[in-house]
Amino acid sequence: MSYSRRQFVTGIGALIFMSGPAGRTVAQTLNINGIRYGMVHDESLCIGCTACMDACREVNKVPEGVSRLQILRSEPVGTFPDVHYRFYRHSCQHCENAPCVDVCPTGASFIDAKTGIVDVNPDLCVGCQYCIAACPYRVRFIHPESKAADKCDFCRKTNLAQGKLPACVESCPTKALTFGNLDDPNSDVSVLLREKPVYRAKAALGTQPKVYRVPSQYGEIAE
Template sequence: MSNSRRLFLKGACVAAVGASGFTLVRAKEAGKNTSKPVYKYALVHDETKCIGCDACSIACREVNQVPEGVSRLEIKREGPFGEYPNQYFRFTRHSCQQCESTPCVDVCPTGAAYKDPDTGIVSVDEWKCVGCQYCIAACPYQIRFINPITKAADKCDFCKDTRLKEGKKPACVSACPTKALTFGDITDPDSQIVKVLKSAPSYRSKLDLGTRPKVFRIASQGGEVKL
């Protein structure tokens, strides 16, 4: 996006907020979000299978052309725990939680942050984004960032405009060598993701906030990597 276009949009945004148009935009977007999506895509990260190899984050960067210095997906490492030789690490996924109740969308003054009514995927339209960083401040998971190339807010969107558009699974899912990631429609009782969720207890991050995230985790029991 050219600097002149971005400056124009920023000026228009400020004017809209000053004229109370912000409230009207939010009401319009809220109305869109009430429609029931055709699919409800979600992801399961099985921490008992994750080995912290970073194949998922590398694939994400390559497929979605994420520049160096920022990341849509990271694997956080904790440990080692225990005593030698029975030591182990814990690996957790740090990415957009694809909330059903979306504080990032609620605060966006231009409609750049939105939830796709057909898939339930929370996305960003970089052409509408003015870089105000309201969504970054509103995200309780602290995963959004400003893309240094596009100057727009960015984050994981399940490869909506790349892999999913081609009828494929997200890059991270396909790249995982241990099959620790499962992706699919949680409204389909016969889907693999539903079967995985029924097979083992899972948890989600910060449920007390009421965001209803769609990234599920099967908790590590220890011993993913022995030293």
């Protein structure tokens, strides 16, 4: 029996298991390189300054009118002067079981075998927008210049390729973002996941997102 590249990648994404207490677990994969990048957004530390958005746009040359990353602000909680907000990172979740990859007819949407990052090959993208429709997080868009699907790639082709952290992580003044290898138990991101309660957006869908969140005690944002 022969398998296509997409069937192989999808099969690998399905071979995961969970261990440890609920909410503090990190899914394991059969990534032979032992690298599977993920991120934690600590909503209790985020101040909504949008420095991450500006850095993402500059480093990745994102045109005006579209965005790979947005920080959404909740409705105000409390009364003046004791008013609080919750800030929510809206970006690609780099799912283990990525619907955008499954529906792509050309293989343009893929999971990078070396990093676990969900990415897009613009040379293969035909702009059909199937991936945009399939993404439950509504984070993809058509790049106005390349006419291909685009979204956050954890700076895979920019900062990561230069041995740096993603631009959003480097620019955050409150250290609300932590990035690293989820398959390394000693990485900063893995240690943080063991130390703090976290949640993942729409985890009930079975997408296995690799963006985790430390919940804020203020506000509420409906996705």
